[in-house]
Amino acid sequence: MHILAVDDDPIILDLLTHFIEDMPEHTVTTALSVTDALGLMVKPEQPFDCFLLDIVMPGTDGIELCKILRGTDRYRTTPILMLTAMADKGHIDSAFAAGASDYITKPFELNSLKGRLSLVEQIAREQREPTSQTYATQALLGMSPDDLADEMTIDLHQPLPIYDVEGVIENSAMENYVTQLSRKSLCGSVVMAFTIRHIADLHACLSPYDFTCVVTDVSEAIADCLLPTHRLVSYAGNGTFVCVVEGAAQIDMERLVDHINLYINAMELSASDGTALNIRVCAGRPARLIWRKGDSAIDALHQAHISAEEAADRLTRDMGSIWTVSHSVA
Structure with missing residues (x-):
């Protein structure tokens, strides 16, 4: 999968980069803000298969970015994992209501993150299959x-x-x-x-x-x-x-x-x-x-x-x- 990680903490981004680079089946691009992330997503030749989003960031936060992604045809069903220190129910509720696929709280265990990425990779692969419910629904809603x-x-x-x-x-x-x-x-x-x-x-x-x-x-x-x-x-x-x-x-x-x-x-x-x-x-x-x-x-x-x-x-x-x-x- 090609993953976009968005977090205003460069230490977290460095950690994710080193971790994901050790997984040959994945590649990662990082962004320090929602503005930077949106700039990366306008490149049609570089679609992303998964997102890792922090919640609390200067300006637009990760929950708003999640809503933006779900409002686009390209990323309507792409797995979105919230990776955040916010562990209260209010943030959890808001993230899933915005369209998050999963929610991981910091500090996180790398093995746990690896397991979550494997699961969302399987989901993403299944969604791209012509026989999947997601594929069929998107096709149906795009036709008269x-x-x-x-x-x-x-x-x-x-x-x-x-x-x-x-x-x-x-x-x-x-x-x-x-x-x-x-x-x-x-x-x-x-x-x-x-x-x-x-x-x-x-x-x-x-x-x-x-x-x-x-x-x-x-x-x-x-x-x-x-x-x-x-x-x-x-x-x-x-x-x-x-x-x-x-x-x-x-x-x-x-x-x-x-x-x-x-x-x-x-x-x-x-x-x-x-x-x-x-x-x-x-x-x-x-x-x-x-x-x-x-x-x-x-x-x-x-x-x-x-x-x-x-x-x-x-x-x-x-x-x-x-x-x-x-x-x-x-």
């Missing part, structure tokens, strides 16, 4: 519905990247976010999940473009309805959105689901051919993240995911039973 390639497909069960929706991050970043909180004993948040009902039917009847649009619109509805609390939302695949919400221990889930469904209804969603879409979600059981560490925190995300899908299946069975009974009586 009439120009879509017939062979372009979206896997129902795989996470789908969602772009340009505030509060919505990639699924792998969500796992890193929760892991980071658990390492810092800052897990006072609640994890919950929502599933689009009859998602398999929608996936079967909608074009890949329309399906991507539905997932994006529903993610926006969920993120907006969770305001004003701090929230991060990710699409985990199979019509399910996993959310981490701060200070939501007493939330009324039934009322929240009604609010989301009313919001979606007001969006008047339709397919490309004008067919109206009746999109509704249901929710699983929320769970507190407090006291959960490492893999246990990740398990909370998976449990919320499963709970929401079970709720959708249960609701479908219940509605089917009502339909059967009503017709038997008739």
